[in-house]
Amino acid sequence: MSIRERMSGNEAVATAMRQINPDVMPAFPITPSTEVPQYFSKYVADGNVNTEFIPVESEHSAMSAAIGAQAAGARTMTATSSCGLALMWEMLYVASSMRLPITMALINRALTGPININADHSDSMGARDTGWIQIYSETNQEAYDNYIQAVKIAEDPRVMLPAMVCQDGFITSHAVENIELLEDEKVKAFVGEYNPEDYLLNSARPISHGPYDTANFYMEHKVQQAHAMTNARQVIKEVARDFEKLTGRKYSFFEEYKMKDADVAIVIINSSAGTAKEAVDQLRAEGKRVGLIKIRVFRPFPFDELKHSLTGKKVVGVMDKCEGFSGAGGPLFAEVRSALYDSHDRPEMFNYVYGLGGRDVTVESIKKVFNELLYEAHAKQLIEDQVEIAYNPELLLAEVADFEVGRVYRHLGVRG
Structure with missing residues (x-):
């Protein structure tokens, strides 16, 4: 017992x-x-x-x-x-x-x-x-x-x-x-x-x-x-x-939380996953199809398993509690993006560097990330469907411009 x-x-x-x-x-x-x-x-x-x-x-x-x-x-x-x-x-x-x-x-x-x-x-x-x-x-x-x-x-x-x-x-x-x-x-x-x-x-x-x-x-x-x-x-x-x-406690390379029907997802490590799960629950109550993957084993990295889990999702945000100084994002982002490189239906990928030096990350912080990812998913759908091109080209161009800006990794919570 x-x-x-x-x-x-x-x-x-x-x-x-x-x-x-x-x-x-x-x-x-x-x-x-x-x-x-x-x-x-x-x-x-x-x-x-x-x-x-x-x-x-x-x-x-x-x-x-x-x-x-x-x-x-x-x-x-x-x-x-x-x-x-x-x-x-x-x-x-x-x-x-x-x-x-x-x-x-x-x-x-x-x-x-x-x-x-x-x-x-x-x-x-x-x-x-x-x-x-x-x-x-x-x-x-x-x-x-x-x-x-x-x-x-x-x-x-x-x-x-x-x-x-x-x-x-x-x-x-x-x-x-x-x-x-x-x-x-x-x-x-x-x-x-x-x-x-x-x-x-x-x-x-x-x-x-x-x-x-x-x-x-x-x-x-x-x-x-x-x-x-x-x-x-x-x-x-x-x-x-x-x-x-x-x-009776189940472990694997990572934990999938409400991923089965998720349109967008985040990938995260350690204690912030608990905060992110609460954000997922609140957004699910609003009818938004979001989920998360919590990485447990980083070495060896679960390339194949992550590829299987994330293929077909519209947009994925990778949360790095570490700045990689590569000029292109954090280390977790680099690994996850690499895992999805040869996927037949890979999602758009965005990187958020957060929590450096103990900077607080709240449920609202994570919800902000999810809402940005949902917006990017909407923009991606507009591009794929070619919606409103004939009727309102300025609107689509604005959507596409924001979508391209979204590819740049962000430092979450930085003032200014």
Whole structure:
């Protein structure tokens, strides 16, 4: 029977870690992830886990210690945010290239500068190509569930890649919500023991970690990493099915919300999806056919599944809580648009960059986005149907002009 509790997202992740009982946890505090190692260090002090807790001098050291511990054969976890992740940058690549299934709680926070401690996705999106699996969480419940699943996914012999489980700083990390916890023994049984094939302390099978790779071998190792990330797709689905049998809670690469008959849709990540669902409900009550897709797994990216879900929609807005500085939109927009490139009936695509540095996004903000998308859908229909050309060409030209302007990505909520 599940255990009903109330806790913050940080405590929920720390609880998942306690239930799994890792061998090693190196960590350095940084807002808003500090509470995760804080809670966990108390579990260590109280004897609730058998974990070696290593207080290090920086986040670079935290990931370095995690790499050493995992390479030695120890199940290892850590947590960080924002500039802490940036300080780990070099070591993120080392962890993934050495095929070490470290799991990390990443509490999303804006990167400097200017200095800002509130939530956006510039930290995790900046690390999207480091070779780590990335899973995102709308609620505290999802942060807890995702972390348990991430350990099993990362350690699968077909994968053996590190994984980060993301949630929005302060919005979920510090907000208290109702949550259903599994019993400790069920979590331990679900995750299982960590039994690596190769590790440094195995004297019967000596190995080397992190050697110099010449041109004759480097590319082969990168191909192996790429194949492992591809393999993760199947493992993610298998683990989700097993988790649903255990809990009744269903997970996939993304969640579709009222998408079946939607004319327009938005694609969004993390806690803002809850706000967007309320906007969808209100607009549905007005008779507007809108829906949303909430991305859960960003790496590996669900190209085929998204293409299937969005093909045939009239207009799609992609919500990026991160500026990509590409001059053409945010990173989520680039991935979603790429997935739809060869679709036989692809929708018009618009990008909204929002919520940077913790800027509020409200139900009204999301409704504004939807209404703009509905307007664009109307303009697209006018163009397709050639309506009113003979009767009112000025009207159609105005519609087309606005439609073309709509192709430019927008910074939602910017004054002026």
